Amino acid sequence: MSPLWLSLEVASIALCNIVIGGLLLCYMLKRYRFPGKALIDSIVTLPLVLPPVVVGFALLLVFTPGNALGAWLETQGWQVVFSKAGAILASSIIGFPLFYQTVRAALGSIDPAVEDVARTLGASEWRIFFTISIPLAWKGILTGSILAFSRALGEFGATILIAGNIPGVTRTMPLAIYSLVEFGDYTGAFELVVYICALTLGLLWTVHFITKGSLFHYQEER
């Protein structure tokens, strides 16, 4: 599989994980009161500020077949280290905080009175989340998804440690660029750089369009 398609596949599956996990976590943190909320918030945001290579190293330590979890997963037919699953896991973890923080802020900006009214109308917390909170926070959810997808697409440091750099299996675009440069193939590397820049620029433009409502006109905020 070409690095471009592999990257798109890995980032898409990572995005599915991120959206499902992110929405569930946002719901839990919004709905329930329990000690350690701030700790959970900090832990899931950590990959945003840590060097990705540190995250990759931590994943390697957890999932290496040399320890209990990694060995058990391997007996179940799940190989995380040096596999596509490892690349997806790395991208999911690195992209997660961008989605989580954007969606949490969007959900937090909803007037609590709107959800209160829904409660008095007899709606369950799940129904309120799906019919009121998510639709009112859709801009944040879409923006967070695009940011997380773009980040997953560009993931390098964690991926190379946990998934390696196996052509056709885990060699995503950033890893392919690295390899091409290492072998002195600057033309090939440049071609991939153009692809990834065009793709992420397009995605970020979409974010700008969603948040500002204008794609080509830059308006000064007054």
Place this chain on the structure above:
Amino acid sequence: MIYFDIAVQRPTILVQGKGTLDVGITALTGASGNGKSTLIKSLAGLIKPKAGFIKQDENYWFHHGQNLFVKPQARHVGYMPQGNIIFPHMSVLHNITYSKRGDEPLLAHILERLQLERYSHTKAGNLSGGEQQRVALGRALYAKPCVLLLDEPLSALDWTLRHQVQADIVAIIKEWNIPCLWVTHDEEEAKAVGDYRWSFEKGILQGS
């Protein structure tokens, strides 16, 4: 009828009140931060008091001694918080029928009585302030409430609209024939709408 005798601890004040909400409009006044919204939210089940009880006829909604607290979902109150709180992303029809307690004849009656028939498929967020207010009232009434709790129902409207909307809401509440607690900071408004008058002073309910 709603009976209550509660104490609610808020960050800056202890709110205390005892009273009976009878059929008709009870107008509640008081300066900001004195406990008006706290009382309404406590009756709706959105805030848990620290002591006392709340009951609707013979059913307790809250009883501190028995460690009983009925969730807002099960209280059947019609609640209109401050501001035009509609579901802006839904049509007028979906706003009104958000509660599953109403039925077709009630919906038809509400749409007609509140003059919302021609807006039924309009997105509620695109309506004017007065129309949104009617949607919020219709939505509360569709849930077949046993009490209406209105927190500054006219505050989001401009002065020219207020008198008309006020008269409309009062007429509709009278038709429904249920208890209604109408919170306002405007003494004139309280005088005009209230069958009974309560006020809050330094967190203590007076006149009840």
